[in-house]
Structure formats: C-alpha cells, structure tokens
Amino acid sequence: MKGQARRVLRHYAPYQNNLQSCFPVHDLRWSVWASPGHQAILTPSEMIYVIMGVSGCGKTTLGAYLSHKLGWPLHEGDDFHPRENVEKMARGEPLTDQDRLPWLLKLHDVIQRERSSGGDAIMVCSALRRLYRQVLLFGSEALTYSSDTAGLHMCSLPGVWFLFLYGTYDLIHARMVARRGHFMQPGLLRSQFDVLEPPAEEENALLLDIRRSTDDICREIQEHLRQLS
C-alpha cells in the first residue's frame, strides 16, 4: 500500500462507520472509498500541504523551502490572482469575498488536479476564512451548504492539510515593511487580521509559530509527515 493510503486509513479509521454522513460524495474516488465494503479500493491523492496565513507571515518563503526539501511541486496562489485583484491590493484596497471567490475556485481546480494525479504538492494561499478553505477543498459545492451544515460536514479532505503560519501583528508588520519589491502594502495587514479565521483542528490544520526559523518550521512539517506515514 502506498504511503498516503496508509496515512489516510490511519487518519480516518475512527470515522469508518460514519464516512457517508461525514463527507460529500461528489468526489468519485472518495465515494468509492466511502461505499460500505469498498474501503480497500482506496486510490486517493498523495499529500497536499496548503500553506496559509495573512500576508507577510512567510508563506512564500516556507513554500519555496519546503518544495526544495521535499522535491514536491509548488503552486503559488498569488500567481492565480486576476490582474484586477493584484492592482486593487497594490492600491492599498483589501479584497472582498467576491474578489476572492473566482481565485479560490481556480485554486480548487489545481488541488483537484493534483489529487486526481495522485502526486504530492504544496500550495501557498492566504486561505484566511473557513469558507475560503472549504471552497479550496470542495469548490462551488461549499457555497451551497448552509453555515450549520458546512460546519458539520465540510471540514477536511483526506490528504489535504493546512499549514497555518501564525504570529503577532507587530512581527508580521515589521517583516512586511522590510520586504522589498512586493505589491502588497503593509497598510493592508490590519484588514488581513480582521478577516482571518484561524483553522480549527477538524480542518486538518498544523499550527506553526513564525518566530522560528524556516528550517525549524520545515523540520516540524517533515516530522508531521513521518507521523502520518
């Protein structure tokens, strides 16, 4: 059995009797896995790490480092923003939910492609709100659930983990001011914190303190990967 299949089996073992009610069955591979008696036919994606957090928390830096260390492809979320979004942020205006939705749907497609091809991958995406993370995982279906059912049913997907880089406003602001040649203005950081909803445990999230070096953070992620294997 491949490493990820083992990881997924172990992670979801406690839920095996309840899979059908816990997860939407729009994902063909997942519905096969969720069908009673078919647990052995598991062909999920390998691991996808989504590095998330407010602007300036170190997502791009960690993404490049981790990609190099693990030899996994890197998808940089900023590259998928439409020009209008980048121009808006460069003018010092925060994005709205409406601005972000098409961008998140594109990133969902990337995640789906990676899951279908069964490869490991890293994605960098601010993913500030819980709903944004649900759109990353479930696409437009995440928008059709009421907030009650979304909270209950749409928290995570096997093999997709959020790496949440957290730190104080002051530390991140100082790093943004020192950063050169980036379109994002430090003045937008407050709005990023206002929108941020830190991920809950049931979302498959690993919380990483950004006061540590990139290498230290990377080691913790590699340890996480080992524990899931």
Ligand SMILES: Nc1ncnc2c1ncn2[C@@H]1O[C@H](COP(=O)(O)OP(=O)(O)O)[C@@H](O)[C@H]1O
């Ligand atoms: N662990 C770290 N320790 C110190 N500085 C860091 C760390 N991670 C990133 N930085 C610096 O902080 C700034 C913001 O990092 P960046 O990766 O661009 O953040 P983001 O992609 O989240 O906007 C950069 O100048 C980067 O060099």
Ligand SMILES: O=C(O)[C@H](O)[C@@H](O)[C@H](O)[C@H](O)COP(=O)(O)O
């Ligand atoms: O959802 C958003 O408001 C944006 O995605 C934002 O969070 C992102 O951070 C910018 O694109 C700037 O890029 P950096 O995160 O690299 O600063």
